[in-house]
Amino acid sequence: MTITQRADLAAVARRTARPPIGELRFWTVQAMVVLLAGLHLFVDLEASSAEGSFPGGIPVVLLVIPVGYAALRYGLPGSAWTAIWATLLWLPDLLLPRDEGHVGADVVDLALVVAVAFFFGHWIDAERAAHARVEEVTAERLGIEAGYRDLFEANRSPILVLGTDGGVGDANPAALALLGSGVVGAPITALLGSTGDLDALAGKVLVLGDGRDYRVRVAGLPAGPTGASTQVVLEDVTEERSRERRADRYAALVVATEEDQRRRLARELHDEPLQLFLHLARRLESLGRTAGVPTTVAVGLGEARLQALDAATRLRGLARDLRPPTLDQLGLVAALTSFLADVEDASSLDIELAVHGDVFRLAADAELGAFRIVQEAVRNTVRHAGARRVRVTVDFTNEDLRLEVADDGRGFVRGDGDLASNHLGLLGMAERARLLGGWLDVRPVPGAGTTIAASIPRDRTTATVAG
Numbered sequence: 001m002t003i004t005q006r007a008d009l010a011a012v013a014r015r016t017a018r019p020p021i022g023e024l025r026f027w028t029v030q031a032m033v034v035l036l037a038g039l040h041l042f043v044d045l046e047a048s049s050a051e052g053s054f055p056g057g058i059p060v061v062l063l064v065i066p067v068g069y070a071a072l073r074y075g076l077p078g079s080a081w082t083a084i085w086a087t088l089l090w091l092p093d094l095l096l097p098r099d100e101g102h103v104g105a106d107v108v109d110l111a112l113v114v115a116v117a118f119f120f121g122h123w124i125d126a127e128r129a130a131h132a133r134v135e136e137v138t139a140e141r142l143g144i145e146a147g148y149r150d151l152f153e154a155n156r157s158p159i160l161v162l163g164t165d166g167g168v169g170d171a172n173p174a175a176l177a178l179l180g181s182g183v184v185g186a187p188i189t190a191l192l193g194s195t196g197d198l199d200a201l202a203g204k205v206l207v208l209g210d211g212r213d214y215r216v217r218v219a220g221l222p223a224g225p226t227g228a229s230t231q232v233v234l235e236d237v238t239e240e241r242s243r244e245r246r247a248d249r250y251a252a253l254v255v256a257t258e259e260d261q262r263r264r265l266a267r268e269l270h271d272e273p274l275q276l277f278l279h280l281a282r283r284l285e286s287l288g289r290t291a292g293v294p295t296t297v298a299v300g301l302g303e304a305r306l307q308a309l310d311a312a313t314r315l316r317g318l319a320r321d322l323r324p325p326t327l328d329q330l331g332l333v334a335a336l337t338s339f340l341a342d343v344e345d346a347s348s349l350d351i352e353l354a355v356h357g358d359v360f361r362l363a364a365d366a367e368l369g370a371f372r373i374v375q376e377a378v379r380n381t382v383r384h385a386g387a388r389r390v391r392v393t394v395d396f397t398n399e400d401l402r403l404e405v406a407d408d409g410r411g412f413v414r415g416d417g418d419l420a421s422n423h424l425g426l427l428g429m430a431e432r433a434r435l436l437g438g439w440l441d442v443r444p445v446p447g448a449g450t451t452i453a454a455s456i457p458r459d460r461t462t463a464t465v466a467g
Contacts, residue, residue: 019081025073026078029070033066060090060106063109063110064116070082076124080117080121083117090106153173155172157234157236158177158234159171159175159231160183160232162188162232166198167185167188170184188201192206198232215234217233324339327368331361333355336394347382349387350390353392353394355393355395355396356393356396360458362458366436366456372428372432373452374403376425376428377405379425380425381409385407385449386409389407400456403453405451406449406451406452408448408449411447412444436456441453441454
């Protein structure tokens with residue numbers, strides 16, 4: 001016997017052990033049993049000659065009436081104790097001599113009455129328990145629905161409940177105030193000014209009639225009498241979006257200021273120090289060729305001239321890194337080709353540039369952002385990766401510009417948090433890509449190199465990075 005079966009039997013025993021002795025009607029039923037038992041005993045003792053006209057089994061069958069009533073009114077405790085009481089009252093009749101009490105027939109009938117009492121009483125109890133559970137679940141469901149309705153009505157966020165046809169079946173007061181009283185019955189896409197389906201709207205931010213920003217939240221509701229329904233919550237994110245826009249604007253201004261400083265510094269280096277070094281080199285060359293200058297002095301002047309030219313070359317390279325003129329004049333591919341050639345000459349790296357697709361020009365700030373991303377990625381490789389080979393891929397597609405810088409260096413282990421937030425160079429690249437409406441993905445493999453991929457939309461509408 002399983003634990004569940006033993007528990008069920010124990011529960012039945014506990015119910016049976018508590019008869020309704022405090023009920024007057026219960027004792028009335030027991031009095032009926034006494035009357036039937038007395039009648040049966042009187043017939044057997046005084047009217048044995050009338051057996052043909054008054055069968056001995058009829059009174060026993062009549063016990064079904066009080067037993068059934070006790071079961072209907074009190075369940076198993078009432079019917080069980082009534083059957084036990086009837087059995088005890090029948091004992092005198094069963095003990096009559098010469099089988100005057102019809103022992104065989106009466107015992108069979110009493111057994112049937114007891115069986116009916118227990119099974120019928122248990123069935124009544126089970127039905128009542130099931131009905132009670134149904135009522136409890138119904139009350140709980142009604143309570144939940146009432147609570148949900150209170151929340152639905154009091155919620156400050158506009159909430160729409162949709163039917164299976166996509167039309168609005170219900171709306172809370174906030175939704176009525178925002179979208180108008182004619183919202184019920186209207187299709188959700190028309191109300192929100194969208195031609196797409198509901199799944200396409202989920203998670204999007206819309207500007208509605210009051211001029212505020214709302215994020216669309218979609219959730220399925222349990223199926224009701226009219227079928228499944230969907231709840232649409234319009235979450236007011238105006239303040240959040242305002243903070244994001246301010247943060248984007250601030251980041252864009254920071255990048256723009258940085259690029260402006262780079263441009264001004266590059267121009268100043270090219271206009272003054274670089275020209276001074278070139279003039280100094282020409283002057284030193286002229287002095288070295290002057291008649292009568294000792295040989296040792298001429299050699300020294302020649303070395304000084306070479307050092308001046310080297311300084312001029314370094315300044316020219318620094319100015320080009322600060323603001324590559326090739327980028328504005330010839331475009332991204334030419335600027336990257338020149339930059340990578342300089343890096344390859346100055347380092348031991350083997351750098352490969354691969355260009356795919358039909359080359360097109362982007363907006364000036366987008367091209368500058370793409371160049372800075374590749375520039376920072378390659379410089380990180382030179383400084384930290386210990387790599388031998390670097391492959392730079394530029395892919396021009398119909399939708400966007402894809403960039404990828406892959407090296408075979410030592411890689412690194414990702415931290416628990418956001419990767420870019422722990423590395424300033426990566427943070428700068430990620431911020432540039434985000435401001436241009438794109439994304440940056442860093443895929444390090446410890447011991448096997450790092451791949452940095454970025455995408456910049458061909459046509460973008462997000463914050464700009466001035467160049």
